[in-house]
Amino acid sequence: NAGVMQNPRHLVRRRGQEARLRCSPMKGHSHVYWYRQLPEEGLKFMVYLQKENIIDESGMPKERFSAEFPKEGPSILRIQQVVRGDSAAYFCASSPMRQAGTEAFFGQGTRLTVV
Amino acid sequence: QQPVQSPQAVILREGEDAVINCSSSKALYSVHWYRQKHGEAPVFLMILLKGGEQKGHEKISASFNEKKQQSSLYLTASQLSYSGTYFCGLLGANFGNEKLTFGTGTRLTIIP
Numbered sequence: 582n583a584g585v586m587q588n589p590r591h592l593v594r595r596r597g598q599e600a601r602l603r604c605s606p607m608k609g610h611s612h613v614y615w616y617r618q619l620p621e622e623g624l625k626f627m628v629y630l631q632k633e634n635i636i637d638e639s640g641m642p643k644e645r646f647s648a649e650f651p652k653e654g655p656s657i658l659r660i661q662q663v664v665r666g667d668s669a670a671y672f673c674a675s676s677p678m679r680q681a682g683t684e685a686f687f688g689q690g691t692r693l694t695v696v
Numbered sequence: 697q698q699p700v701q702s703p704q705a706v707i708l709r710e711g712e713d714a715v716i717n718c719s720s721s722k723a724l725y726s727v728h729w730y731r732q733k734h735g736e737a738p739v740f741l742m743i744l745l746k747g748g749e750q751k752g753h754e755k756i757s758a759s760f761n762e763k764k765q766q767s768s769l770y771l772t773a774s775q776l777s778y779s780g781t782y783f784c785g786l787l788g789a790n791f792g793n794e795k796l797t798f799g800t801g802t803r804l805t806i807i808p
Contacts, residue, residue, distance in 0.1 A: 585737075614795065623698070623783060624738065624798040637795055672737060684728065684751070685796070687737040 587688035606675030718784030
């Protein structure tokens with residue numbers, strides 16, 4: 582059973598370009614969470630999705646950021662018109678049910694560098 | 697609100713014990729502990745649920761004081777592989793809010 586797969590592992594974008602980060606949850610997991618981590622800092626919640634639904638996006642910046650988890654295919658975190666401040670590691674985690682009583686498994690992350 | 701972890705960093709010799717604390721200003725439903733090594737993904741260690749249920753690894757123990765809204769992770773007879781940054785993630789007692797809010801982490805370094 583493969584773990585949570587994120588790609589690409591490293592992504593370099595120029596200011597103003599778009600970044601698309603992909604996350605394939607573990608088999609059988611229908612809950613996906615995205616977190617952002619700056620160097621030497623903790624994990625900041627961004628968005629929680631179930632298949633075809635955004636459950637909680639309270640951690641997402643209001644502009645330029647969007648996320649989806651379609652019926653088929655991976656979850657996508659999309660950042661439009663990237664700026665230097667978007668440079669960070671973006672982790673997704675998946676769980677088979679709501680996080681309350683079960684562990685979430687993290688992917689290896691995508692390290693976004695904006696130049 | 698972000699959980700507060702202490703200490704921020706600790707250096708131990710192999711074989712020594714450590715306690716990492718995590719506290720919240722809000723009522724909690726569960727506490728999740730993860731360890732992250734540099735450049736890698738966080739790895740699940742343990743969940744402690746309100747009511748006393750625990751799920752986790754055999755060699756790691758933790759406590760959850762619901763009244764004080766605190767949790768502690770106990771690492772005994774530390775090994776070199778225990779090095780990394782430990783994060784607690786808290787889930788609030790309000791069940792509408794189901795995202796894990798992580799603390800700033802405790803960096804643990806084990807030296808031979």
